[in-house]
Amino acid sequence: MNEWKHIFKLDPAKEISEEQLEMICESGTDAIIVGGTDNITLDGVLELLSRIRRFTVPCILEVSTMDAITPGFDYYYIPMVMNSTEKKWMMDIQHQAIKAYKDIMDWNEIFVEGYCILNKDSKVFKHTNSVIPDDEDVIAYAHMAEHVFHLPIFYIEYSGKYGDTELVKKVKDQLNNTLLFYGGGIENNFQAREMKEHSDIIVVGNSLYKDFKKALKTVKAVKDME
Numbered sequence: 001m002n003e004w005k006h007i008f009k010l011d012p013a014k015e016i017s018e019e020q021l022e023m024i025c026e027s028g029t030d031a032i033i034v035g036g037t038d039n040i041t042l043d044g045v046l047e048l049l050s051r052i053r054r055f056t057v058p059c060i061l062e063v064s065t066m067d068a069i070t071p072g073f074d075y076y077y078i079p080m081v082m083n084s085t086e087k088k089w090m091m092d093i094q095h096q097a098i099k100a101y102k103d104i105m106d107w108n109e110i111f112v113e114g115y116c117i118l119n120k121d122s123k124v125f126k127h128t129n130s131v132i133p134d135d136e137d138v139i140a141y142a143h144m145a146e147h148v149f150h151l152p153i154f155y156i157e158y159s160g161k162y163g164d165t166e167l168v169k170k171v172k173d174q175l176n177n178t179l180l181f182y183g184g185g186i187e188n189n190f191q192a193r194e195m196k197e198h199s200d201i202i203v204v205g206n207s208l209y210k211d212f213k214k215a216l217k218t219v220k221a222v223k224d225m226e
């Protein structure tokens with residue numbers, strides 16, 4: 001994961017054609033995350049997993065609901081929402097899930113993500129009752145992710161909206177061991193490169209469902225960077 005630059009996030013609740021899926025899987029992206037905020041069902045996850053499995057690209061389940069956890073993925077990402085007002089989204093659901101699954105959990109394939117959700121209009125922001133932190137708060141969350149919780153990933157999430165590059169840069173400057181993921185509103189090569197400049201890995205999601213060709217090109221855009 002330390003070598004990765006680009007990830008596509010596919011939503012099991014949304015339609016993607018066979019032809020498009022093949023282009024995504026063979027695009028050179030470093031991995032595919034299966035995840036989303038709502039209508040995530042076990043059937044939807046299993047169907048998408050079996051379609052992606054025809055290709056060699058690493059496939060990750062980002063767990064958003066207990067109902068759709070299944071074996072068969074290469075890796076599992078477990079979100080903890082650091083700027084939620086409810087402990088539930090930071091700790092309690094994860095606690096219950098670990099209680100249920102601890103005997104079959106292989107921690108070598110599980111990575112916990114410290115999420116900071118910064119688009120107040122996104123579904124995931126509302127769903128998790130999050131609050132908008134100021135820049136100093138975000139930087140403090142990043143420090144907590146790295147030094148208090150020793151998380152492998154700090155995720156700046158603007159879901160559906162292109163974010164503040166200055167803030168992403170400020171956060172990146174503070175992190176040494178924790179990887180910085182940036183996701184939100186990346187639709188073209190310029191945005192992909194700009195956010196990759198300031199983060200370790202960019203995640204491209206919704207634009208695949210809006211302007212597929214442009215979204216696909218973001219892989220080469222960041223792979224060609226020095």
Ligand SMILES: CC(C)=CCC/C(C)=C/CC/C(C)=C/CC/C(C)=C/CC/C(C)=C/CC/C(C)=C/CC/C(C)=C/COP(=O)(O)OP(=O)(O)O
Binds near residue numbers: 205
């Ligand atoms: C059976 C087997 C082999 C199991 C493997 C072991 C394993 C992985 C067990 C699970 C252990 C565990 C601790 C699970 C956690 C369970 C859980 C439900 C945690 C809660 C996660 C959480 C905080 C959810 C809230 C929503 C959220 C933050 C989701 C993260 C993804 C995200 C930001 C989605 C938004 O994406 P986007 O695409 O922008 O959304 P829309 O397009 O839909 O708007």
Ligand SMILES: O=P(O)(O)OC[C@@H](O)CO
Binds near residue numbers: 161183203206
């Ligand atoms: O869907 P977009 O806005 O590209 O965001 C990607 C990802 O960060 C969503 O969790």
Ligand SMILES: [Mg+2]
Binds near residue numbers: 036206
């Ligand atoms: Mg999405």
